[in-house]
Amino acid sequence: MQDLGPVLGTLASIVVVLQGISAFVPWLRDRMNLKPRARSAISLIAGVLAVASIVLWSFFPHTEKKTDWNHFKFETVTGKTFRNQKVIMDGKAFYDCTFDHVEFEYNGTAPSQMYGAKFDGIGFVSQSREVNGAFVIMKGLGLLNPNIDLSGIPDAELPGNKPRSP
Numbered sequence: 001m002q003d004l005g006p007v008l009g010t011l012a013s014i015v016v017v018l019q020g021i022s023a024f025v026p027w028l029r030d031r032m033n034l035k036p037r038a039r040s041a042i043s044l045i046a047g048v049l050a051v052a053s054i055v056l057w058s059f060f061p062h063t064e065k066k067t068d069w070n071h072f073k074f075e076t077v078t079g080k081t082f083r084n085q086k087v088i089m090d091g092k093a094f095y096d097c098t099f100d101h102v103e104f105e106y107n108g109t110a111p112s113q114m115y116g117a118k119f120d121g122i123g124f125v126s127q128s129r130e131v132n133g134a135f136v137i138m139k140g141l142g143l144l145n146p147n148i149d150l151s152g153i154p155d156a157e158l159p160g161n162k163p164r165s166p
Helices: 004-022 024-031 036-059 127-141
Strands: 073-079 081-083 086-090 092-095 096-106 114-116 118-125
Touching: none
Parallel strands: 073 092, 081 096, 086 096, 092 114, 096 118
Antiparallel strands: none
């Protein structure tokens, strides 16, 4: 709905410009051959389109700018030990951290980095269907360690994700 505002504004501008040009260009004025009442109606339509575009622009949410992942400012976590807890990964860079029986939550809202990490008993969860789907695909392709717990991912146990019997 928010994309309709600029379209209506553009239509209003085109109507006003054509009407203005027709006043100064004789061949266009003669071709349009509009009576004063018709010109008033066109002006009214242009006004309604302009007001509608302003209302749509004002009252409907605008598309948010996506996070620029190439120049992202990470929250840095260095040398910390995480034990028996959920660790939110979005927007964080972990340096030389230890993760002991933790559940990582990654929702794909911001990048995440890990350097020099030590792991023992980890699992993954996400609120994002897209991230969950990526985990299921990686597990199906054998790209994830089989010891990583994906039981928190709802799609991980779908019948289509289990190997076919021979």
